[in-house]
Ligand SMILES: [Zn+2]
């Protein structure tokens with residue numbers, strides 16, 4: 403009986419070995435020794451890269467797992483002869499400092515009264531440029547000329563406006579605007595840096611569109627969430643335009659390097675900056691990177707402006723960019739001043755809680771020149787730049 407069992411066992415063992423030799427090997431348990439990259443697309447300056455991380459069996463190459471990994475885009479373009487080596491983008495400010503000191507026409511000049519600093523959509527796209535679907539982190543599209551373009555559905559202030567190219571602006575049509583260096587005037591320079599004012603109307607924004615009217619008091623109050631109760635609609639500290647300048651505009655118009663060259667400024671908002679002997683609507687001073695100019699600044703002859711506020715003044719006249727026109731900026735359409743817009747000062751008007759001072763298309767900044775805070779008006783930013 404014991405012998406029979408032994409034979410039986412031996413037979414069974416042999417049988418198991420036979421099965422293993424014939425069928426066990428092809429039906430092996432798949433094992434991967436590490437992972438490999440597949441479907442690799444390299445990151446560029448403007449777009450993330452991707453690759454699949456794949457685990458395959460080292461015996462039969464069976465796919466065991468696959469995950470898609472993201473490669474961060476490059477932080478900066480690498481320029482060679484004015485073009486980016488990676489994505490072909492055009493170098494708009496050819497200066498390692500992040501700004502280019504220049505003449506009014508943009509030609510480099512170490513003692514020029516202007517700087518090119520930051521970039522923003524400005525001129526409407528030329529007909530011979532095509533826009534690709536390569537989109538950068540700002541949402542701009544790379545054009546065939548190496549410049550980036552912003553797409554905007556036009557909402558002109560009035561019908562009949564044209565772009566600087568002479569093309570009529572059709573409401574609700576989509577146009578592309580070239581992202582170009584912003585030109586600024588240096589109006590004050592000292593050992594700390596240069597105070598600069600944008601040399602055009604760069605966009606169109608409301609000063610404060612969130613408000614309510616208190617009919618008993620006859621007063622307009624701002625209704626932004628962080629404002630204390632009874633903050634006037636024309637309060638600069640809590641204004642929508644100030645928030646926009648220091649968040650969205652600051653983020654999109656300047657690179658990391660450029661932001662590090664902007665000096666945070668204590669912006670004075672006292673009564674004397676508003677151009678009135680008394681003004682119940684002034685706010686405390688603010689700490690800003692980017693700000694609207696005060697009435698005091700644009701009426702100072704030392705800064706290159708007419709000291710007479712109600713005078714027509716070419717230095718105060720500002721051209722609307724094509725982009726600002728598409729975004730609803732008001733502009734003058736008579737031949738002499740075609741394209742000149744009206745633009746916000748940060749100073750509140752003294753008489754009503756919902757009016758703010760402005761400069762009009764003729765460059766006049768008189769006491770009558772105030773605009774309703776909730777209306778869109780031109781934006782001409784100012785800031786302080788650290789010079790090197
Ligand atoms: Zn296998």
Ligand SMILES: [Zn+2]
Pocket residue numbers: 446447448478479480486487488489490491
């Ligand atoms: Zn690039």
